[in-house]
Amino acid sequence: MDSLSCPAKSVSDWSPSATSLKSFISSGRGKWSSVPDADWNDWRWQLKHRVTSLDQLESLLPTLTREERAGAVLARSKLAVAITPHFFSLIDPANPNCPIRRQVIPRIEEGNTAPWETDDPVGEDSHSPVPGLVHRYPDRVLFLVTDRCAAYCRYCTRSRLVSNAAGYDFHPEFDRQIAYIEQHPEIRDVLLSGGDALLLSDDKLEHLLARLRRIPHIEFLRIGSRIPIFLPQRITPELCAMLKRYHPLFMSVHVNHPNELTTEVRDALGRLADAGIPLGNQSVLLRHVNDSVDVMKALTHKLLMCRVRPYYLYQCDLIQGSAHLRASVRKGLEIIRGLRGHTTGYAVPQYVIDAPGGGGKVPVNPEYVLSHNHDRVVIRNYEGKVFEYPEAADGTPIILPAREGLPNFGFVPTPASRRSRYFPKFA
Numbered sequence: 001m002d003s004l005s006c007p008a009k010s011v012s013d014w015s016p017s018a019t020s021l022k023s024f025i026s027s028g029r030g031k032w033s034s035v036p037d038a039d040w041n042d043w044r045w046q047l048k049h050r051v052t053s054l055d056q057l058e059s060l061l062p063t064l065t066r067e068e069r070a071g072a073v074l075a076r077s078k079l080a081v082a083i084t085p086h087f088f089s090l091i092d093p094a095n096p097n098c099p100i101r102r103q104v105i106p107r108i109e110e111g112n113t114a115p116w117e118t119d120d121p122v123g124e125d126s127h128s129p130v131p132g133l134v135h136r137y138p139d140r141v142l143f144l145v146t147d148r149c150a151a152y153c154r155y156c157t158r159s160r161l162v163s164n165a166a167g168y169d170f171h172p173e174f175d176r177q178i179a180y181i182e183q184h185p186e187i188r189d190v191l192l193s194g195g196d197a198l199l200l201s202d203d204k205l206e207h208l209l210a211r212l213r214r215i216p217h218i219e220f221l222r223i224g225s226r227i228p229i230f231l232p233q234r235i236t237p238e239l240c241a242m243l244k245r246y247h248p249l250f251m252s253v254h255v256n257h258p259n260e261l262t263t264e265v266r267d268a269l270g271r272l273a274d275a276g277i278p279l280g281n282q283s284v285l286l287r288h289v290n291d292s293v294d295v296m297k298a299l300t301h302k303l304l305m306c307r308v309r310p311y312y313l314y315q316c317d318l319i320q321g322s323a324h325l326r327a328s329v330r331k332g333l334e335i336i337r338g339l340r341g342h343t344t345g346y347a348v349p350q351y352v353i354d355a356p357g358g359g360g361k362v363p364v365n366p367e368y369v370l371s372h373n374h375d376r377v378v379i380r381n382y383e384g385k386v387f388e389y390p391e392a393a394d395g396t397p398i399i400l401p402a403r404e405g406l407p408n409f410g411f412v413p414t415p416a417s418r419r420s421r422y423f424p425k426f427a
């Protein structure tokens, strides 16, 4: 069936209920029902049998649209197609707007480039002192380990690099990357990413972690990975046992839609959590994937059930050919407004825009502070009710030794504190 023969249904026609969004369901085997358990549960088998070609897409997904077919051809020179059997099994073949499908199956719109879109939208290359290392913030670095991922996201900020379809030819040089970190004592935090660091063998990853741990000023290691979602089979007990030797080690995973949190993924995240690894999630706000309060609320609730703290909600970067996947900032703010106060605070991620060109992450929040002057702050709560809070004095109270015969309030007045004694009347 091509797009012209798809039934005329709107996205909302496919909207599942909140209860079904929050259910944990196995990925099943989809088209691989005859594969033995031992193979299906082997991460190397999953990698070897990824869906990577147009022929495979056509045979496994008979509802492939004309736009997707053209997108798959374009992807050969832009960002390769690769989808693990596990993740492919989550696609609803009957739904042309399936939120899983939109993330990994290319579309012809990837060929449309707006003037503000670039291949390096957050200026990583210009903040790279040695190949594979991005030093944008004062005390931390991004350490790119590989240009390969288990599957490729169509909106990837590093599309220029990952999969090498565009000929970037990335070769990490671990010795130079590590030497730079050794020579910069201000670096206390290293984030391993790529590509996906968990694609390295246990031995290779351990070698890298051990070298980083030996650097005295490195306090904190992080791994950014979508492997627990694309390839939960990779989260083996052996991997977890190795990772726990390098604490404090945190992991940021990347889940965009509640359907990605299958029973297999929940169990893999549980193994990481049991290894003492604090887990956070980074979602990208994507049109017709997670750009609604209901979907994001179900996602953040499910993440907490998996012991993962929703950490960031990213506005989609201005990567070339991503306009069809970008939701508006207005929508992002609406989602945060729909979460904050309406659900558990732990379930509310920080919404950020990674400033184009390399300005770093900028938090973007709905307007809760209506006005603020030297003596009061006017604030709005999640129900829209307005309150006043008397501004505190910035002068630091100092405890003074008591003087005989005098009560000791231990307070040295400052101009600001003198003003604050005259509290405004509450409205």
Ligand code: SF4
Binding pocket: 148, 149, 151, 152, 153, 155, 156, 157, 158, 162, 194, 195, 196, 226, 254
């Ligand atoms: S897993 Fe991360 S690095 Fe890999 S394609 Fe997706 S967004 Fe890009």
